[in-house]
Amino acid sequence: MKKLCSLIFVLILGLHYSFSQGLVPDHLNKMQMVTNVSISPTGNYVAYLNIIQKDIKDGVGYANRDLYVYDTKKKTHRLLNTGIAPISSLNWLPGEDKVSFRQRSEGQKNIQVFSLDVRSEKIEPLTSFEQNVGSYEFRNKEEIVFTSLRNPVAEKQALLDQKIDLKVFQEEFQHLELYRYNIKTKKTVQVLSNKTVYDFVISPDGSKVVAAITDQNYIDDEYMFKKIHIIDLENGKILKKLDNQGKLGKMAWSPDGKQIAFVAASGLHDAVCGSLFIMNVENQNEKYENLTNIVKGLELSVKDVIWENNNTLLFTSEESVDVTLSRYDISKKSISHVIKPSLVAFSEVSYFDNQVYFAGNTWQYPNELMHFDLKKSQLTKVSTHNDSWLKDVKLARQEKITYKARDGKSIDGVLVYPLNYQEGKNYPMIVYIHGGPESAVQNAWMNHYSTWGQFAAARDYFVFSPNYRASSGRGVDFTMAGYGELLGAEYNDVLDGIDYLIASGKVDKSKVGIGGGSYGGYFAAYSATKHSERFAASVVFVGISNQVSKRNTTDIPLEDYLVHWGFWNHENMEKVWEASPVKFAKGSQTATLILHGEEDTRIPTSQGKELYTALKLHGDAPVRLILYPGEGHGNAKNINRYDFLVRTLDWFDFYLIKNPGSKELPGKYIKYE
Numbered sequence: 084m085k086k087l088c089s090l091i092f093v094l095i096l097g098l099h100y101s102f103s104q105g106l107v108p109d110h111l112n113k114m115q116m117v118t119n120v121s122i123s124p125t126g127n128y129v130a131y132l133n134i135i136q137k138d139i140k141d142g143v144g145y146a147n148r149d150l151y152v153y154d155t156k157k158k159t160h161r162l163l164n165t166g167i168a169p170i171s172s173l174n175w176l177p178g179e180d181k182v183s184f185r186q187r188s189e190g191q192k193n194i195q196v197f198s199l200d201v202r203s204e205k206i207e208p209l210t211s212f213e214q215n216v217g218s219y220e221f222r223n224k225e226e227i228v229f230t231s232l233r234n235p236v237a238e239k240q241a242l243l244d245q246k247i248d249l250k251v252f253q254e255e256f257q258h259l260e261l262y263r264y265n266i267k268t269k270k271t272v273q274v275l276s277n278k279t280v281y282d283f284v285i286s287p288d289g290s291k292v293v294a295a296i297t298d299q300n301y302i303d304d305e306y307m308f309k310k311i312h313i314i315d316l317e318n319g320k321i322l323k324k325l326d327n328q329g330k331l332g333k334m335a336w337s338p339d340g341k342q343i344a345f346v347a348a349s350g351l352h353d354a355v356c357g358s359l360f361i362m363n364v365e366n367q368n369e370k371y372e373n374l375t376n377i378v379k380g381l382e383l384s385v386k387d388v389i390w391e392n393n394n395t396l397l398f399t400s401e402e403s404v405d406v407t408l409s410r411y412d413i414s415k416k417s418i419s420h421v422i423k424p425s426l427v428a429f430s431e432v433s434y435f436d437n438q439v440y441f442a443g444n445t446w447q448y449p450n451e452l453m454h455f456d457l458k459k460s461q462l463t464k465v466s467t468h469n470d471s472w473l474k475d476v477k478l479a480r481q482e483k484i485t486y487k488a489r490d491g492k493s494i495d496g497v498l499v500y501p502l503n504y505q506e507g508k509n510y511p512m513i514v515y516i517h518g519g520p521e522s523a524v525q526n527a528w529m530n531h532y533s534t535w536g537q538f539a540a541a542r543d544y545f546v547f548s549p550n551y552r553a554s555s556g557r558g559v560d561f562t563m564a565g566y567g568e569l570l571g572a573e574y575n576d577v578l579d580g581i582d583y584l585i586a587s588g589k590v591d592k593s594k595v596g597i598g599g600g601s602y603g604g605y606f607a608a609y610s611a612t613k614h615s616e617r618f619a620a621s622v623v624f625v626g627i628s629n630q631v632s633k634r635n636t637t638d639i640p641l642e643d644y645l646v647h648w649g650f651w652n653h654e655n656m657e658k659v660w661e662a663s664p665v666k667f668a669k670g671s672q673t674a675t676l677i678l679h680g681e682e683d684t685r686i687p688t689s690q691g692k693e694l695y696t697a698l699k700l701h702g703d704a705p706v707r708l709i710l711y712p713g714e715g716h717g718n719a720k721n722i723n724r725y726d727f728l729v730r731t732l733d734w735f736d737f738y739l740i741k742n743p744g745s746k747e748l749p750g751k752y753i754k755y756e
Contacts, residue, residue: 085375089512091187095232095236096525098151100590101131103539104476104502105477105479105502105538105540105541105542106476106478106530106536106537106540106541106724107379107541108135108474108538108728108729110476110530111136111532111721111724112136112137112138112139112140112300112721113469113472114135114136114253114449114469114530114563114572115133115134115135115449115468115469115642116134116135116442116449116450117131117132117133117134117170117309117413117442117450117451117452117466117468117625118131118132118133118134118442118450119131119132119171119173119442120431120432120433120440120441120442120452121173121174121175121182121433121633122175122179122358122433122434122438122440123175123179123180123182123435124175124176124179124435125178125179125180126155126175126435126436126438126559127154127155127156127180127450128152128154128155128180128182128201129152129153129155129433129440130150130151130152130153130173130175130182130201131150131151131153131173131442131452131466131467132148132149132150132151132171132173133148133149133150133151134146134147134148134149134513135147135149136724137720138721138722139580139671139721139722139725139755142723143718143720143722144720145169145720145721146664146721147169147173147257147653148169148170149162149566150162150163150165150170150173150182150184151163151452151466151560152182152201153307153440153452153465153466154185155387156402157181157437158465158467160452160629163182163199163200163201163204164204165184165186165197165199165206165436166188166189166206166708167189168186168187168188168189168327168727169186170184170185170186171184171186172184172185172187172218172219174219174221175221176198176206176224177221177223177224179224180200180201180202181199181200181201182198182199182201182245183198183199183219183221183463184196184197184199185197185216185219185627187215187317187472188208188346190571190736192343193212193213193214193216194216195208195209195210195211195212195216195539196208196209196210196216196219196227196229196559197209204513205498207441209227209265210227210266211233211269212229212231212262212264212271213230214231214232214233214234215231215692216229216230216231216282217229217232217259217735218232218282220283220284220285220668221285221379221672222263222285222316223289224266224677225262225265225266225267225705226262226264226265226266227266228261228262228263228264228274228283228285228292228316228638229261229262229264230257230259230260230262230280230281230283231259231260231262231282232258232260232293233257233258233259233260234257234693235255238614239255241282241411244530250322251370253301255414256275256299256300256301257300258274258277258278259272259279259280259281259300259322259605260275260276260277260278260280260377261273261274261275261278261280261283261292261314261743262609263275263279263316270472270483273319274314274316274319275294275296275314275319276319277300277699278296278297278298279297279299279300279304280294280295280296280615281294281295281297281305281309282294282295282309282331282334283294283295284334284335284336285316285336286336286340286689287336287338287340288340289316290315290316290317291313291314291315291316291322291340292313292316293311293312293313293315293316293334293336293343294311294314295310295311295312295331295334296309296310296311296313296626297309297310297673301638302638302642302684302721303638303639303640303641303642304596305332306641306642307329307330307351307638307641307642307645307646309330309331310323310324310325310326310327310331310600311325311327311331311334311343311362312325312346313343313364315640316476322363323367325362325369325371326371327345327347327358327476328348328350328351328371328372329347329348329349329350329353329645330347330348330350330353330355330356330646331345331346331347331348331352331356331645331732332345332346332347332356332385332386332645333345333386333387333431334346334665335390336387336390337386337390337393337549338390338392338393339393340364341363341368341393341611342361342362342363342364342393343361343362343364343499344357344359344361344390344396345359345360345361345362345388346385346386346387346388346398347360348646349376349559351645351650352521352563352566352567352645352646353559353562353563353646354520354521354553354563354565354647355384355521355555355559355562356385356554357378357384357385357386357401357559357562358376358378358379358401358539358559359378359385359388359398359411360376360377360394361374361375361377361396362374363411364540366489369629374747376449377396377411377418378400378418378558380558381416381558381740382402382556382557382561383400383401383402383407383556383557384400384401384433384523384555384557384558384562385398385399386399386400386430387398387430387432387461388399389432389434391434393412393652394413394414394427395410395411395412396410396413397409397410397411397412397421397432397434397439398411399429399431399432400556400636401523401525401555401556402424402496402556403424403495403523403543403550403556403557404483404496404497404523404524404525404526404550404556405421405425405428405483405525405526406422406424406427406429406430406525406527407420407421407422407423407424408420408421408432408439408455409421411469416504417428419451421455421457421460423463423576423724425442425483425526425529425704426445426462427443427453428443428444428445428525428526428527428528429441429442429443429444430442433533436454437457437458438454438455438456438457439455439456439457439731440453440454440455441453441455442748443464444528445527446478446481446526446527446528446529447472447473447478447528447529448469448470448528449469449530450462450465450528450530451465451466451467451468451469452464452465452466453465464690470538477502477539478502479497479499479501479502479504479537479540479541480504481497481499481500481526481529481536481537482497482498482499482526483495483496483497483498483526484496484497484498484580486579486580486583487579487583488552488572488575488576488579489575490572492552492572492580492644493715494549494550494551494552494576494578494580495549495550495557495657496524496547496548496549496550496580497524497525497529497547497548497592498525498545498547498548498584499536499540499545499546499547499548500531500540500544500545501537501543501544501545502537502540502541502543503543508590509589509590509591510543510545510589510590510591510594511544511545511590511591511594511595511596511735511739511740512544512545512547512581512590512591512595512596513535513539513544513545513546513547513596513597513598514533514546514547514548514549514577514580514581514595514596514597514598514600515529515534515546515548515598515599515603516548516551516577516598516599516603516606516607517550517554517599517602517603518599518600518601518602518603518604519547519552519553519554519555519601519602520551520553520554520557520565520573520602521553521646522554522555522564523550523551523554523555523556523734524548524550525595529546529548532718532724532725532727532728533600533624533717533718533727533728534548534725535598535728535731535732537610538728538732539732539735542732542736544735544739545581545584545585545589545590548578549576549580549583550571551567551574551576552565552572552576553563553566553573553575563645564644566647566649567647567648567649567650569630569647569648569662570606570609573731574606574609577606578614578617579677582596586700593619594619594739594740595617595618595619595739596618596619596620596621596622596735596738596739596747597610597611597618597620597621597622598621598623598624598731598735599624599626600620600623600624600625600717601624601626601686601716601717602626602627603626603686604622604623604624604625604626604627604686605626605627605628605664606622606623606626607623607624608621608623608626608628608664608675608694609625609664609667610673611623611664611671611673611675611698612664612665612666612667612668612673612698612702613666613667614663614670615667615670615671615672615673616672616703617672619673619738619739619743619744620672620673620674620675620676620734620735620737620738620739621673622675622678622731622735623675623676623677623678623691623694623704624678624727624731625678625679625680625683625685625686625691625717626677626686626690626691627663627664627686627689628660628661628663628664628665628690628694628697629664629665629693629694630663631652631656631659631663632661632689632690632693633686633687634648634652634659636687636689637684637685638685638687638688648755651749658681661719662731664694665693665694665697666698667700668694668697668698668700668701668702669702670701670702670703671698671701671703671704672702672703672704673704674704674705674706674734674737674738674745675694675698675702675704675706675707676706676707676709676711676730676731676734677694677703677706677707677708678690678691678708678709678710678711678727678730678731679691679708679709679710679711680710680711680713680714680715680716680717681710681711681712681713681714682713682714682715683714683715683716684715684716685715685716686716688710688730691710693710695707695708704746705738705745705747705748707748707751708728709726711723711726722755725755726753727754729753730753733749733753734749738748
C-alpha cells in the first residue's frame with residue numbers, strides 16, 4: 084500500500100511539474116506590461132508606466148500603473164511614488180527633468196495634471212480646472228494646452244442637481260473643447276468652442292496647433308469624421324482646414340514647423356488607418372486628394388510617425404505578422420528599414436538625438452522598455468520586469484506560417500506548437516481569430532487573457548492565428564478584399580489555413596475549436612452555426628450574431644456602413660441576413676460558450692443573448708452564456724479576465740479532449756484560487 088501511495092504521489096508530482104513548466108492562468112497576475120514611453124527633453128531620462136494586473140488574492144479590481152524613470156546614463160530604473168490613485172498620459176515639462184501625468188488624487192473631484200521632479204521626487208499640481216483635464220501638451224514652461232468636456236447645459240445641470248438623470252438618447256453630447264491654461268496665474272482661455280477636439284499637437288514654436296476636429300462628439304465622429312485643422316493658439320482662428328477623408332491617426336510637425344506628417348486611411352472606405360501623408364502648413368490651396376500616400380502599393384500599415392529632421396520621417400508599421408521602423412527620405416522619396424521585421428513588436432516610439440525608446444515585446448516576453456541606437460543600428464532590451472517569473476516558464480515553439488488560400492493568395496499567420504510536441508503525432512487545435520477585422524496578429528507575445536497562445540500550448544494544443552483578408556499589415560488592397568463581402572474570402576482564408584494544418588498531419592480534424600472577440604467572436608459564432616460540422620467547440624466573446632439587429636444597435640453604425648458594408652440593411656436585407664450566424668443555428672453540433680460584457684455598446688449584449696437563444700432552441704449541442712456585469716467591449720477587472728481565461732480553456736478541454744461529442748455541460752462555476 085505504501086508503494087502504491089508513493090507511486091501515485093510521484094505521478095501527481097510529475098504531472099504537476101510538467102504542467103507548471105508552461106504558461107498557466109495564475110501567470111496573469113505576474114505579467115507586467117511597459118507602456119506610455121516618453122524621453123525627457125534633456126535626453127537624460129525615459130519615463131514609462133509599468134502595468135501590473137492586480138492579484139485576485141488581493142481582491143477584485145483593476146491593473147496598477149507604476150511610474151518608472153530610466154536613467155539613460157547610469158542605466159538604472161527607479162520606481163517613483165505617485166500615490167495610490169491611477170495615473171496616465173506621461174509628458175515632460177519643457178527643458179526640465181520633471182515628468183507630468185494625469186491623476187485624480189485623493190479628495191479631488193476631477194482629473195488634473197501634476198508634475199514630479201525625478202531628482203527630488205517632489206509632486207506639484209499644475210492645473211486646477213473645474214472639469215476633468217483630457218489630453219494635454221505643454222506650450223511652454225508657463226502654459227498647458229488641454230482638452231476638456233464642456234459642462235452640461237443649464238437645464239440638464241438643474242436636473243442633475245435634483246438627482247434626476249434621465250438621458251435623452253444622442254441629444255446630450257458634450258463637446259471636447261480646447262483650452263489654454265497658465266500654470267502660475269491659473270487663468271484659463273478657451274481656444275475653440277462648439278467643436279470637438281480629439282487629438283492635437285503643438286507646433287515647435289508654440290504658436291499653433293494641428294488638431295483632429297469634428298462638429299459633434301459621437302463615437303462615429305471620432306472614428307470617421309475627424310478633419311485636420313491648424314489653429315492659432317492666441318486667438319483661436321482656424322488658419323487651415325484639410326478635407327481629409329476617413330480615419331485619421333497620428334499627426335506630427337516637422338522641426339521647422341513647415342510640414343505636418345499624418346497617418347490616415349487611404350480614403351473614406353478604407354477600414355485601416357495605415358497610410359502616410361505629408362501636408363504643407365502654409366499652402367492654403369492644398370487639397371487632400373492631391374496629397375501623395377507615401378506607402379501606396381506597399382504591403383504594410385503605418386501605426387506611428389515622427390520627424391528625425393526636416394527631411395526625414397521615421398514611421399512604425401505592421402508588415403504581415405511583424406512590426407518595423409522605417410525611414411523615409413523626402414528628397415530622395417526612398418524608404419528603408421531601420422528596425423527590420425521579426426526582431427520585436429511595438430507601436431509608438433519616442434525619439435531624441437538618434438536614440439529611440441519604446442515598449443516592445445517578442446514571443447518570448449511581454450512589453451519591456453526597449454532602446455534602439457540609430458547610429459549603431461543596435462537594439463537593446465533595457466528593462467527586466469518579467470525576467471524573474473519567466474525564467475521558470477517553458478515556452479512552446481512559435482513561428483510565422485504562410486499558406487495558399489483556395490484562390491492562390493498567400494496568407495500569413497502565427498502558429499504556436501503544443502509544449503510537448505512530438506513529430507508525427509496530431510493534436511487538438513484552437514483557432515484564434517483577431518477582431519477588427521482591421522487589425523492583425525504579430526509573431527510576438529500573444530498571451531493575454533483573451534488570446535490563449537502559450538496558455539493553450541501548455542495544455543498541448545496547437546494555436547493557429549491567421550491574418551485573413553481584411554486584416555491590416557498587407558496594404559490597402561488586402562484590407563479592401565473584405566469590403567461589402569463579409570464572411571467571403573476573409574472567412575475562407577481561415578478555413579484554408581485549418582485545412583493546410585490538417586493536411587500536414589499536425590492537427591486532428593475532429594478536435595478543432597475556434598474563438599475570438601468582437602469580429603473574432605463573429606467568426607466563432609458563424610463557425611458554430613454555418614460550419615458547425617468542422618468545429619467541436621466555439622468560444623464567442625462580445626461577438627456579432629445577427630447583423631441585421633447589430634447594425635441598428637451598435638454605437639458605430641456609420642463606420643460599419645462606410646468601411647465594411649457599403650450599403651444599408653434595407654438596400655439588401657437578404658445579404659445582411661445571410662451573414663448572420665443566427666440564421667444557421669438550427670442543428671448546430673458545436674458546443675458553444677458565449678461571453679459578453681453587460682455594458683457593451685459596440686456590440687450590445689443582446690447579440691450574445693440572440694445567439695444563446697437560437698442555439699438553445701434550435702441547436703443540438705451544449706450552449707452557455709456568461710455575462711460580465713460592469714464590463715464593456717472586453718474585460719478590465721482582474722477577476723473577469725481570470726474567469727475568461729480559465730473558463731474558456733476548460734471549455735475547450737471538456738469538448739476537444741476529455742468528452743468529445745458530449746451533450747453535457749461542464750460545471751458552471753470555476754475555482755478562483
